[in-house]
Amino acid sequence: MKQEGLKPNRVTFAVVLNACARIGALAHGKKVHREAIQAGLDKDLMVGYGKQSNSEEALKLSSQMKQQGFKFTGVTFVCILTACANLALFELGKRIHADIIKAELESNVFVGAALINMYAKGASLVHAREVFEKMPKGDVVSWTAMIAGYAMHGNRLECFKLFRQMQEQGLKPNEVTFVSILSICGHLGLVDEGYRYYNLMTQHYCLAPTKTHSVCMVDLLGRAGKFTEAVAFITQMPVTPDASVWMALLGACKIHGNVELAEISTMHILELEPQLPAAYVLLSNVYAVAGRWSRNLSVRKTMEERGVKKEAGCCWIEVNNTLHAFVVDDRSHPWSGEIYKELEQLSKQMKEAGYVPDMRFVLHDVEEQQQERTLSHHSEKLAIVFGLISTPPGTPIRIVKNLRMCGDCHSATKFISKICKRQIIARDAHRFHHFSDGLCSCQDYW
Structure with missing residues (x-):
């Protein structure tokens, strides 16, 4: 392309950097990154990584860069934090945060927003809010990031409160801000509020609705x-x-x-x-x-x-800085024997407590005994049980599902949280669910 005199764009740079990550070509990756910075396209690379779901490759390349003494820029940190958020690598994200503080980039509005997003997707709104409070409050980006964090967790009071405070500060919400506001209205069934915010966006702020707002x-x-x-x-x-x-x-x-x-x-x-x-x-x-x-x-x-x-349903959990992934009826995990033994015992306790398997979520026409076995071996349950047997009693369990959480798993997790006295935080493709003492933060509406 260069020999032909063609000018690369952000997509070109993202694709080439992804290729460098896949084959471990660190030296060439550095060179391409420098060219992207010179072309003024380095900020767009983070978007490219996120859209192409190259989180693992981005983390691999960043690790190699760090080992070689490559100095990270704000854009590099944004890319890494986005990857941590996508994969729910909470512990790694905290270590990256320490590097950001050392680099004195915590007040950078885009780095700060990425930190808020990482902590929110890692199920720690407390950490996200701490980052927000340290950031300059004159930019809509940080406010929108924090509002989005509360929205994905279904925290209606803080989400709407922050939106009002943002308006009082004289900041104009943008299209992304309203996506989060409308999203939480959908998660909680707030139809009247949804219409009110949609009209506020279109009539008061004169923002043209996009297809995302329509969705x-x-x-x-x-x-x-x-x-x-x-x-x-x-x-x-x-x-x-x-x-x-x-x-x-x-x-x-x-x-x-x-x-x-x-x-x-x-x-x-x-x-x-x-x-x-x-x-x-x-x-x-x-x-x-x-x-x-x-x-x-x-x-x-x-x-x-x-x-x-x-797309195959998959659930993963981070334990001791390592991701453990599960699919339905998974027997590949090294702890598989212990997991299924614990699951069998837990299933008996759940039934004694009143749990009844919801056969509506068996999507194949099979015999009832097979239906129940299929339900009990869903990826969510396997990940949760692994968390129970591999982490200290009383500590929260965080799992991530790539699809919408199964309704039967949702019901089962409520029972597990009460029986095992654990807080269980599940992030699925739509939102977060916080289970505690037999209840879920979504109030069974999601």
Whole structure:
């Protein structure tokens, strides 16, 4: 490209740096990074890493850079913190924070925002707030990062309080700020508040709604079971609805078992993105919950014929600075024997305490005994049990799920938190759940 006189952009630099990370080409990675800085595109590289899900590669390259004495810039720290946040590497993130303090970059607004995001996604809002309080308060970026942190944890009071304080400081919320506000309204079923904030954004602050805001509103209305309003909102959107908007409606159809509208939503999604695995999976799940097994199998057969592969459910936990990942019925972990032995004992205690397996979340037509076994071996339960047997009694357990948390696992985790007297913090693809003494922070609405 350079020989032909073509100018690389941020995507080019991100791809090349990713390639350097994969093959361990540190020297070349340094050279490319320097060129990106000279081109004024170094800030955009963090976005590229995040969008391409290259968190592991970014951490690997940063570790090599540190060993070689490479001096980290603010942009480098933002990239590393984003990777830690994506992988929920809380302990590593804290060590990176110490390096940032030594480099005297803690007051950098972008580094500070990345720290807030890392701590929030690591389930420590206390640490996130401490970082926020030390930052200059004249920039919307830090306020938005802290509001987003409270929103993802469903902390309505602090989220709205901080939003009001931001306004009182004379700062204008931006589009990202309102995404977080609308998101928490959706998580808690606050329909009236959602409309109020949406109107505040469009009418008072004159911010044009993006498709992301529309997704938030459709999600809010759909989760609340207001399907007529949700469909009306889609038809009246100022921008053409894309697959993500219809996916929000499809997700709500799964929650409420609205088969007819789920079929309509899927039709629109596949017209726009015919290879989107999540659409097929959600529709098949809707059929499974409704007991329409022939249609469930038909959808899965269509996926196979079209070469569409679903994302495998995976759950991971960080113990002693090491990530431990689990999938359903996983037997590959070195502690597998201990995990299943403890799980069997715990299952008996849970049933004695009143837990009843929710067979609606078995998505295949199998015998009841097999259904219960499948439920008990979900990745969430395996990760939690490993946390129970590998960490000191009384310490919190933090797990991360790449998909939405299973409803049966949600119910089971409430029982586990009470039986084992542990706080269990679960981060799934939608939000955080804080389990304690048999209750969840989401109040069973998510």
